Amino acid sequence: MDSATPFAHASEAEMARILDFYEVRWEYEPHTFPILWNLDGAVVESFSPDFYLPDLDLYLEMTTLRQKLVRKKNRKLRRLRELYPSINIKLFYARDFRALMLKYGKLALVDGLSGSSGQVAAPYAAAGVLDDAEAEPDTRRAASPLAAATIGTGRRRRVRAAATTPSVEPEAPAR
Amino acid sequence: MTARAVDLHEDIAEILLTEEQIATRVAELGARISADYQGRPLTLVSVLKGSLPFMADLMRAIDLPLRIDLMEVSSYGGATTESSGLVRILKDLSASIAGEDVLIVEDIIDTGLTLNYLIRYLRGKNPATLRICTLLDKPARRLVEIPVDYIGFEIPDQFVIGYGLDYGEVYRNLRFVGVLKPEVYGAAMEPGEAVEA
Numbered sequence: 541m542d543s544a545t546p547f548a549h550a551s552e553a554e555m556a557r558i559l560d561f562y563e564v565r566w567e568y569e570p571h572t573f574p575i576l577w578n579l580d581g582a583v584v585e586s587f588s589p590d591f592y593l594p595d596l597d598l599y600l601e602m603t604t605l606r607q608k609l610v611r612k613k614n615r616k617l618r619r620l621r622e623l624y625p626s627i628n629i630k631l632f633y634a635r636d637f638r639a640l641m642l643k644y645g646k647l648a649l650v651d652g653l654s655g656s657s658g659q660v661a662a663p664y665a666a667a668g669v670l671d672d673a674e675a676e677p678d679t680r681r682a683a684s685p686l687a688a689a690t691i692g693t694g695r696r697r698r699v700r701a702a703a704t705t706p707s708v709e710p711e712a713p714a715r
Numbered sequence: 716m717t718a719r720a721v722d723l724h725e726d727i728a729e730i731l732l733t734e735e736q737i738a739t740r741v742a743e744l745g746a747r748i749s750a751d752y753q754g755r756p757l758t759l760v761s762v763l764k765g766s767l768p769f770m771a772d773l774m775r776a777i778d779l780p781l782r783i784d785l786m787e788v789s790s791y792g793g794a795t796t797e798s799s800g801l802v803r804i805l806k807d808l809s810a811s812i813a814g815e816d817v818l819i820v821e822d823i824i825d826t827g828l829t830l831n832y833l834i835r836y837l838r839g840k841n842p843a844t845l846r847i848c849t850l851l852d853k854p855a856r857r858l859v860e861i862p863v864d865y866i867g868f869e870i871p872d873q874f875v876i877g878y879g880l881d882y883g884e885v886y887r888n889l890r891f892v893g894v895l896k897p898e899v900y901g902a903a904m905e906p907g908e909a910v911e912a
Contacts, residue, residue: 561791562802562828563835564859596859630858639856640826642874642900644792645883 551604567592575619599629727893734890745776756780758815763787765822768879769850784808817842822879823851827859
């Protein structure tokens, strides 16, 4: 994982590490989808899914907000699916992230995240991880009316290349 | 994780699948696989460690000329993953599968990340066919959509142990599949709406 990628949240950085581990290529916020326009045709609301996995043609949106606080994000996701029905997107809730961390024996990481606002855990804050996008997802806007006509390009883009040949190493695993 | 005494049975919140249910379903899967391959030789590839009990029972329920092989893949977050940051094959196949009919035998499929990696790896070894059999399928957790040919049980989104599945390498020897009490792993899962997947 490129440490320069400015993830908005620690859970996103962890997800990127997991995808890297399993050699799944990913892009971080590569596309912005307008989902609401005003009467003048200007985009007033848009949605930038956190990850795009090109090999799977799958968008992944993560939220560590508590379930009762994800209504706004659910609404945006429904709107996105209405407007762009061909898009394959999955929403990863806080409980999904907890389950993933439990599976990988990293549940302690969850304790470092705020369940209400998704604040950045200390190790990630030190690494330059941002802290605002999860708490206020609606602040992400398409830059101009032009964006209403096309799918925008995210401000932070990178592609992770997958290794083609797995290495072989005779060690015992830890689950 | 805080050290605590393990009580194999007291730590179980609920028995999800009894020994009898598992045995019945494994026999059904074995019969289906036998019918589908119609006498052709088959290689079963078991993914260690969780699939061992399932593999042992399934292979005896299949009426075909069988070869078996074992693979082990490192898991994210494990002690062996920190140096490279990449998944590794900890134990590779012991024989070639080129031109063979191969069936991957898994204990559980949830995100599909490990299986996705394994399929890519095994396809590179040019088997004639490559299919997947899993005892448990947890579709609510799926990230990578993978067509699964044989599914024992579709299970709800709960942390399960037993019949090969572990938590901290314990509980694998239980004869049933159970749900672990949240207090055992120290953090209750937050109740919430159904997962969108």
